Amino acid sequence: MENTQLAPKVKATYQAIVQLFREGIDLNNLTVSEITGKAGIGKGTVYEYFSNKEEMIAGAIFYELKDSCQSLYDHLKQEKDLYGKMNAILLSMEERLSHTSCFFRAIHIMMDNSAISSKLKEMVKSKGEDELLVMDMLGRVIEEEIAFEGELTKEDKAYLEMTVLSKIICYAMYQFNLNNGAKPERKAMREMICRSTCREIENFKVMLAGDVEE
Amino acid sequence: MENTQLAPKVKATYQAIVQLFREGIDLNNLTVSEITGKAGIGKGTVYEYFSNKEEMIAGAIFYELKDSCQSLYDHLKQEKDLYGKMNAILLSMEERLSHTSCFFRAIHIMMDNSAISSKLKEMVKSKGEDELLVMDMLGRVIEEEIAFEGELTKEDKAYLEMTVLSKIICYAMYQFNLNNGAKPERKAMREMICRSTCREIENFKVMLAGDVEE
């Protein structure tokens, strides 16, 4: 949909970058030649659409992130409860490496101090309300879960978002095999994470209820 | 202690890199000139001790990581329970930015596909038993907590390590202000994280006990 708004050369550029990214190329060492070569356009052409390399890369990441989050969120609506939603998120990370990448890489890139990072942070800051990024998506999932019980303060919401995100990071780390040791079964792992997420949220609800009663 | 084993120029190099790192310079765009300039040594000199730039940077990260984990772990022994230990970890991340950086950056760097990353992964893989990195430290904390109840399988341990690490990452993200919105009070945040960590571990113990009874 929004894709149609993108000029064809811009889209080609974004796709090329995302593709190279999935092939495992380090974004900090990506060259304009590689990008335009993959995109099948002239090297000079990208400079008609972007003013420098950082803009291209940050733009591609942002675009992919938004797109990926939106489609995942749409998919989540089919699920009834939090357990199902969480499971769907984790499963999507398995199926489409892109989702793992998306969540993960976005955080990753925003955390270094490269020029790409600055540009991306800037883009995130000035994004539209309707553009759904990771935190927004998680925020909505949480609100839907807690909604009928009452209103959430911003602080509580922020805490819960991070709690859920940390679970997702946990699964991403598992997939990237960062712990460098023995790995539990994939399914068992997923179940443990979903259960503990539900438990955390449940706990929070109980706590909230307790606060209200008092 | 171990520091005395490092040749003075190596130490100066490591310190310069760590310092630049804390100043927020992106490690992927760090130049040898910057390093040697900061270290106060000749540009050619570092090549007497390292065979390339990646070795310098990965070496510095590894060294700092090790050092930082060791000192933090030593500090943790004063704490009686898991809550206290977790709190101490989070507090140390606040006091010494280096700790935040360490935990966080180590994961960060290991996750990209740069040459530095490869080198660092290699170093981590071939490290000695006595060299304590983040996961080892968390592993010990967890074992000490669960020990008297019985023996942990490798998979369970891996899961728990990742769970605890994800909590820490959660706090780091909070500090980096990555949620981009309202922040809870620092203390409240820390308490929430510590409590939820304890609850997770407690839950796991209950589950283990259940398995045994059956």
Place this chain on the structure above:
Amino acid sequence: MENTQLAPKVKATYQAIVQLFREGIDLNNLTVSEITGKAGIGKGTVYEYFSNKEEMIAGAIFYELKDSCQSLYDHLKQEKDLYGKMNAILLSMEERLSHTSCFFRAIHIMMDNSAISSKLKEMVKSKGEDELLVMDMLGRVIEEEIAFEGELTKEDKAYLEMTVLSKIICYAMYQFNLNNGAKPERKAMREMICRSTCREIENFKVMLAGDVEE
């Protein structure tokens, strides 16, 4: 002719190298900056056409050698007998230092163990049939001289080629003043060399005839 096939920047590069070479600069200590400076092109530009310095230099030598040998060979056709041809070769070496250099330097460079040498040997090995280098040129001269008497074995031809080449080297050494002592008159020197070359070939023909008669 073939020159037109060369991209302009490649030609400029070759010409710059050959020129520097004639100015007496040692090829093993030639820098890319010097080459591009002389060629009047940007330092980065040569790397669009060559993948490293050795390729540039070996390419230039090969190109000059081929060109020089071809033009000299064409010129030789005007001469009727071996004496005349030999004299023409020596005279051309006097007039155009490039010829002396060519013969001489080609051998010279192929004899050291530098990277340029390896590259040049490789180029010589894979050259086309129609590309005329020193030995090919001498081979043709000799064949034309001996032809009507009968067929030459490969070994005999190889011997004769080297014999003639040694005469040329003799004259080159004379010109380079390598003997460091008294020099005969130039004309006298040339005559002596031509005469002795003819005598050697004549002798060989007689020997061949003797072999046949037996």
Place this chain on the structure above:
Amino acid sequence: MENTQLAPKVKATYQAIVQLFREGIDLNNLTVSEITGKAGIGKGTVYEYFSNKEEMIAGAIFYELKDSCQSLYDHLKQEKDLYGKMNAILLSMEERLSHTSCFFRAIHIMMDNSAISSKLKEMVKSKGEDELLVMDMLGRVIEEEIAFEGELTKEDKAYLEMTVLSKIICYAMYQFNLNNGAKPERKAMREMICRSTCREIENFKVMLAGDVEE
């Protein structure tokens, strides 16, 4: 003998260079570290004896050349006629690669325009009367051959020296396989070269006699 005049560190340096040279290392890319490493002395130490790298290398070549020529010349005295002497020279080039190298490389190095070359030429120019280099050796052989017939002019001697040297170079090129094609049998090759050398000298003698008679 003369070797004892050399300081031990100088001798070690020379030997290291000659050895590296024989191992086929390109002298233009030889480093001081390689030299001192091979010589088993400290890198700073050579600068007590030489003022720069060129002096070391040119000195080593000069020393080896002198030594080699002297020993070969002594050996030649056992041979009765020119054919035998010439054959002995060629054979020695076969046996001891060093001789081939020496004669050849000396010429080779003197022919480029490197700093080593300049230094070496300088050394040759200022060498003592008793120091026997290639040309001196050949000059003596020639004088001994022609002596009883009369006195040689300097120019004639120079011509003859070059003639003989060109034959030797011819054999060297044969050994280096620079002709890149079919090689005659080694023995046959040697015989052809020796015979043609004798013939040349004989011819010259006849010519000289003719001049005198007139």
Place this chain on the structure above:
DNA sequence: TATGAATGAGAATTCATTCAT
């Protein structure tokens, strides 16, 4: 609009030489 040849600033790395010990 699209291109890619041309560019030069800047990066990593090497190595002859110095000098304090």
Place this chain on the structure above:
DNA sequence: AATGAATGAATTCTCATTCAT
């Protein structure tokens, strides 16, 4: 006298960006 750690000038090569076509 002997050393080798330290140095920085010099070199090769890369690559983002420009601009004439």
